[in-house]
Amino acid sequence: VLKEKDKIIGSCCRLGNVIKMVAVDPKHQSMNLLDQLMSAMQTHLFDAGYTNSFIYSPTHNRAIFRAYHYQEIMQVQQVSLLEQGQPVIHEVINDLIKRYNPHLIESGALVINGNPFTLGHQYLIETAAAQVQQLLVFVVEEDVSFFDFKTRMNLIQAGTSHLDNVVVLPSSQYIISQTTFPNYFLRNLDDHFKLYSLFDAHLFGRYFSQLNITKRFVGEEPLDLMTHAYNQTLLAVLPEYKMQVEIVPRKHNELGVISASKVRELLKRGDYETLKSYVPQTTFDFLKNNPNYEQKAKDYERAH
CATH class of the missing domain: 3.40.630.30 (Gcn5-related N-acetyltransferase (GNAT))
Known part of the structure; x- marks a missing residue:
């Protein structure tokens, strides 16, 4: 000032x-x-x-x-x-190509937060991976979620290790970040959300297509209006960059829709028996072996 x-x-x-x-x-x-x-x-x-x-x-x-x-x-x-x-976006893209797709294999892509990694996320990745030669799974790098980026990245890698054509990589600050899409984390569906979602979609189409991404997969979103609106923006924008968008139906279990928010709720209650039907064994083992997350979930709710 x-x-x-x-x-x-x-x-x-x-x-x-x-x-x-x-x-x-x-x-x-x-x-x-x-x-x-x-x-x-x-x-x-x-x-x-x-x-x-x-x-x-x-x-x-x-x-x-x-x-x-x-x-x-x-x-x-x-x-x-x-x-x-430094670095600028062209340098970031070139580094991602060099590290994760040096031969520019035609690829599909997914962007997930995985907070934490659920059977729903696993189903989405398995479904997408079955349709493409290579699937690039971008993990949201912004650290504003209940589970930090490193933990989410590790859980996603563990839960997809059986899929040989899946490459898990960080999203960078150009995909769903405080830079390109702050309203995604504020959870406020307004005109600013629409503008930022357009920025995020156009940035992905214009720059990340250089990784030879020709198809982006998204999960069907029956519960969250924000994510549903974002998916609609992707459907409208990405074909401009010769990138198809496919919405994969949401996975359910006998109790209903599988969601990360439900997992966090069950974790807070310490209901590991029910939680087991929502997450892969790798995520379940991590949560059972790290009981501090149960207390953290309780503290998080009190603080919010």
Whole structure:
């Protein structure tokens, strides 16, 4: 915040490494205040451990931020997403290709959070893997879920180890993240959600298609309006990038729809007998061998 005689004349803030709410008082726009704000924010980001950053800007203002070495990576409905620093999106995609699909095998793709990994997730992956030469399973890397990213990644790898054509990899900050899709975690179905879902879908289509992904699978979503709306956006957008979208019917057990939220509820209650019918053996063994998650689930509910 910049002040003159206790009056705010310029400000900006951040959410993670996304710079937000950049504003300078119109009467002071000839004083290079934006330079001061951007310089201070870059120092703040560096001190916080970030090596790159993002800005959403009205497209007609993007030239302002290009002066600070920001480059546009996507434009949707006259809103631009710009990035600066290292690594940039092209470097991330090239690294993913090198590490996970160096021969550019034609692939299908799934994006899952797996909070935790359930029989529903396993069924979705098995169904998709049976239809493609190779299936890339992107695990949401953003660490805002009950189970942290490392745990979710390990459980998904363990629960799919019997599938030779499945490759499990991190999603990066360009798929369902606080950068591209903050409203997904806020669980607020509004106009901002629609805009961010379009950004997420177009980023996936434009950039991740370079991994030779020609089909994206999503699970049918009868319960969560947010995920259902996101799936509809993917159906509308990804064919523009020659990428098919297939919705796989949701798996049920004798008690109803299998969901990660139900697993967390059963975990909180310590009902491992019922929980066993919702998760693969690998997830069940992990939860039984780590009883601290049961207490954590109880504490989490009290805090929320």
